[in-house]
Amino acid sequence: MRILISGASVAGPVLAYWLTRHGFSVTVVERAPALRKTGGHAVDLFRPAMNISERMGVLARVEERAVGTKRMSLYREGARRPVRVDLSKVFGTAADRHVEIMRDDLSEIYYDAARDDVEYVFGDSITAISPDGEVRFEKAAPRRFDLVVGADGLHSTVRRLVFGDESRFSAFIGAYLGVMTLPNYSGLDGELHIHVGVGRTAGMYGARHLGDARALFLFHSEHELDYAHRDVARQKQLLRGAFAGLHADVDRWLEELDRTPAFYFDSITQLHMDTWSRGRVTLVGDAGYCPGPAVGGSTTLAVVGAYVLAGELARAGGDQERAFPAYERAMAAHVRGSHAFALSAAKTLIPTSRLGVSGLVHGARLISTLPAGPSRAFVRLTTKGARLFDAMTVDDDYSSSPATRDRVGLAGDHGSGLGVE
Template sequence: MRILVSGAGIAGPVLAYWLTRHGFSVTVVERAPALRRTGGHAVDLFRPAMTISERMGVLPRVEERATGTTRLTVHPEGARRPVRADLSKIFSAASDRHVEIMRDDLSDIYHDAARDGVEYVFGDSITAISPDGEVRFENAAPRRFDLVVGADGLHSTVRRLVFGEESRFSYFTGAYFGVLSLPNAAGLDGELRMHVGVGRTAGMYGARHLGDARALFLFRGEREPDPHHRDVPRQKELLRGAFAGLHAEVDRWLDELDRTPAFYFDSITQLRMDTWSRGRVTLVGDAGYCPGPAVGGSTTLAVVGAYVLAGELARADGDHQRAFPSYERVMAEHVRGSRAVALSAAKTLIPSSRLGVWGLAQGARLVSALPAGPGRALVRLTTASARFYNSVTIDEPPASPAAPGVRTGRAGDPGGGIAPE
C-alpha cells in the first residue's frame, strides 16, 4: 500500500517514520530543493512529543540540540530597570518534560530517523489529486497512490486542492509574528532578552551551537493590511512600523532586516475545519489544525497528530474509511485545547495594556523567585498551556511491526502498489 506525504518539515518525517514502521510504503514530496535551512526559530517539544521522540530513538539527539536558554531579561517599555528571571525554573514548573530546540535542527533529526525505506522527492509539488488517488506534480510524471496526506503547513497546497481556499478555514487572532537571523553582537548564550510594550513584544536569543542569533517579533494588528505570506518587502515594512520607537536595541535588530540571510513573517492564524479528511486524502499538523504559529504549541501538536494518524492506519489495516474518522476523534480534543492555549498565550505574550506589560514582567520574576513547589503550582494554575500539555496522553503504538495485510516495498519496486504513468 502506497502513501504519499506532502511536506518534509516536522509532521511529514514523523508520519513517514511511523508509517514505514507499521509496514506501509511511503513517498515524501517537498517543494524545496532540500531540507529547508531558513534560519527558523525555537520551538517547544512538550511531554507527549518528547515521549514520541523517545520511542523513535531520537531523544538523545533532541536533547543534545536544545537551545540551552535558561535566563530571561525583560525590559518593559518605559521602565528604568529590566526584570530578570530564571527560565529553567519556569519551564520545569510548566511541564515535567520539555525541550526548546531550533525548528531546523528538529526537522533534520526527524528526517534522519525516517530516511531509511522512505522515498524523498525534493524540488517538486503536487498540482492535482483525483478521487481515485492519481496525483499530478509540477515536474514529475503522474503517479497513483492509495492515500495522500497533506503535511505541508499552514499554507497547505493539499488542503487548497482538496478542500478549497485557505480563507474559508482561517481565523485571524489579531496578531503577527516575524523572525530574522542576525549577528550575535550581544554575545547572548543561554539568555532571552525581551522588550515588551503595549501590543508588541520583541526578543533576541542565541543558542549554544548557533553562530548567530534570532530576533522574534510579535505584535497586534488589524486584519488589513494583510500581506501575502510571500510578499517579503511589505512584511518588513509592517514590522518596522509596528516596532518603531520601542527601544534603541530593537531598532538595531530591525536594522538587520535588509541584511539578514533568513527572514520569516506570517499572521498568527488558526485553522478551524469541521473535518480534515476527504476521500483518500487527510491532513496532519498545521495543514489541518494549526492552533497559531509561535504561540500555540503547534510543533508538539503536529508530532502527536502524525503519530496518531500512523497508528490508526495500522490498526485499520490501511482502511482509510475506518482510520481517518478514528484519527479525527482522537485528535479532536487535542486540537480544541491547542486553540485555547494559543489564544491565551498570545494574550499574555502581546499585552494589550500597560497593566498587562507589568504583569508579564512581574509574573516571570515571581515564578522564578518562588521555591520549586509553589512556583510549579502557580504556573500550572495560571497558564492554560501547562494544564493542557500535561493532560495530553498517547497510546502505545500497535504491537505488530507491520500492519496486517499491508504490502511493503520501496518506491519504484514492482508489487509496491504504485507505478508511474
Template sequence: MKILISGASIAGPVLAYWLSRHGFDVTVVERSPALRKTGGHAVDLFRPAMEISERMGVLPDIEAHATGTTRMFIHRPGSSRPARLDYVKLIGAMSDRHVEIMRDDLSEIYYRAGRDDVEYLFGDTITSISADGDVTFEHNPPRRFDVVVGADGLHSGVRRLTFGDNVAESFLGGYLSVVSVPKDLARDGEMTGYLKPGHMAGIYTADHLDDARAVFIFRPTQPLDYDYRDVDRQKTQLHAAFEQTSPEVDRWLEEIPRTPTFYFDAITQLQMRTWSRGRVTLVGDAGYCPGPAVGGSTSLAVYGAYVLAAEMVRAGDDHAAAFAAYERTLLPRVEGSRKLAAVNAKTVVPMSDWGIRALVGAGQLISLLPLSVTQALARLNTKGVRLYDTMPLPTWPAPLP
C-alpha cells in the same frame, strides 16, 4: 499501501518514519530543493512529543541541539532595569519534560531518522489529486497512491486542492516574524526581550548556532494589508511596527535588508471540524494549526502524526476507518490547543502598560517560587498550561519491528 506525504518539515518525516517501520510504502514530496533552512524560531517539545522522539531513538540528538536558554531579561516601560526571569522555572510550570530546539534542527533530525526507508522527492509539489488517488506533480510523472497526507503547513497546497480556499480560520490578532542577525548581538543561554503595548521583541542564540534569532510579535489595532508571499512589503511593515522601540531593537532592525533568512506570517488558527476527505487527510499545521508561536503547534504536529500512524496500522487497508479514528482521538486535543492559543495570543503581548506589569510580575513570582510548588499548582489546570503533558499516547495495535 502506497502513501504520499506532502511536506518534509516536522509532521511529515515523523509520520513517514512510523509508517515505513510498519511496512507501508512511503513517499514524501517537498517543494524546497532541500530541507528548509528558513531561519525558523525555537520550538517546544513537551512530554508526549519527547516520548515519541525517544521511541524513534532521536531524543539524545534532540537534546544535544537544545537552545540551552536558562534565563530571560525583560525590558519594559517605566523601569530602568530589566526584570530577570528564570526560564527553566517558567517552562517547568508548563511541563515536567520539555526541550526547546530550533525548528530547522528538529526537522533535520526527524528526516535523518527515516530517510533510508522513505522515498523523498525534493524540489517538487503536487498539482492535482483525483478521487482514485492519481496524483500529478509539477515535475515528476503522475503516480497513483492509496492515501495522500498533507503535512505542508499553514498554507497547505494539499488542503487547498482537497477542501478549496474557503477553509474556516481565525486571525488571532497578531503577526510573528523571525530574523537572522549576527551572533554577537545575543548571549548563549539568555533571551533578552523588550515589551511595549502591543509589541514584543526578543533575541536569543545557542552555542551551536552561527547566528542569533530576533523574534518579533505585534498586535496592531487593525489587520495589516498583508500578503504572505510579498517579503519586501513584510520587511517594511515589520520595521515600521518596531522602529524606536529601543536602540537595541533598532540595531536588530538594521539587519533586515541583509538578513540571510526571514520569516513573517499572521498568527492564524485553522478551525476545521474535519481534516479528511476521500483518500486525503491532513496532519499538523496543514489541518489544525492552533496559531504559530502561541499554541504549541510543533508538539501537536508530532503527536498528530503519531496518532495517525497508529490508526493506519490498526485499520490496515481501510483508510476511511483510520481517518475517522484519528480525528476522534485528536479533535478534543485540537480544540484545547485552539482555546489555549487564543488566550496566549493576548497574554504574551499585552496591549497596555498594566498588562505588561502583570505579565512580568507573574514571571517574577514563578521565578522566585520553588519549581515543585509552581508545578503542583500548574497541574491543577490540565486544560491550560499543562494541556500538552496530559495528552495520552495511543496503544499500538502491533509490536514495533
C-alpha cells in the same frame, strides 16, 4: 500500500517514520529543493513529543541540539533595568519534560530517522489529486497512491486542492509574527532578551552552537494587514513600523532586516475545520489544525498527530474509512485544547494594555523566584491550560499494534505510554 505525504518539515518525516515501521510504502514530496536550512526559529517539544522522539531513537540527538535557553532578561518599555527570570522554572511550570530546539535541526533529525526507508522527492509539489488516487505534480509524471496526506503547513497546497481556499477555515487571532537571523553581537548563550510594550513584544536569543542569533517579533493588530504572502519588502516595512521606538536594542535588531540571510513573517492564524479527511486524503499538523504559530504548541501537536495517524492506519490495516475518523476522534480534544491555549498565550505574550505589560513582567518574576510547587500552583490559577501538553495522552498500543508486529516485528521495542500517569 502506497502513501504519499506532502511536506518534509516536522509532521511529514515523523509520519513517514511510523508508517514505514508499520509496513507501508511511503513517498514524501517537498517543494523546497532540499531540507530547509533557512535559519528558522526555536520550537518547543513537550513531554508527548519527547516520548515519541525517544521511541524513534532520536531523543539523544534532539537533546544534543537543544538551544538551552535558561535565563531571560525582561525589559518593560520605559524601564531602565530588566527583570531577571529563571526560564528553567518557567518551563518547569508547564511541563515535566521539555526541550527547545531550532525547527531546522528538528526537521533534519526526523528526516534522518527514516531516510533510508522512505522515498523523498525534493523540488516538486502536488498540482492535482483525483478521487481514484492519481496525483499530478509540477515536474514529475503522474503517479497513483492509495492515500495522500497533507503535512505541508498552514498554507497547505493539499488542503487547498481538496477542501478549498484557506480563507474558509482560517481565523485571524489578532497578532503577527516575525523571525529573523542576525549576528550574535551580544554573545548570547542560553539567554533571552525580551522587550515588552503595549501591543508588541520583541526578543533575541542565541546559543553557542548556532553561530548566530534569532530575533522574534510579536505584535497585536485589530485587523488583518494588507500585504502579499511573498512580498518580503512590505512585510519588513510593517515590522519596522510596529516596533519603531520600543527600545534602542530593538532598533538595532531592525537595522539587520536588509542584511538578514533568513526572514519569516506571517499572521498568527488558527485553522478550524469540521473534518481533516476527504476520500483518500487527510491532513496532519498545521495543515489541518494549526493552533497559531509561536503561541499554541503547534510542533508538539504535529508530532502527536503524525504518530496517532500512523497508528490508526496500522490498526485499521490501511482502511482509511476506519482509520481517518478514529484519528480525528483521538486528536479532537488535543486540538481544541491547543486552540484555546493559543488564544490565552497570545493575550499574555502580547499585552494590549499597560496593566497587561505589568502583569506579564511581575508574573514572570514571581514564577522565577517561587519554589517549584508554589510556582506551578500560581500558573495553574492564572493561566488557562498551563499544563495542557503534559496532560496529553496517546494510545500506548500505536507503536506495538498487532499490525505493526505482523509487518515489522516491533513488539516490545518501546517503553511506556505518553502523558501523565
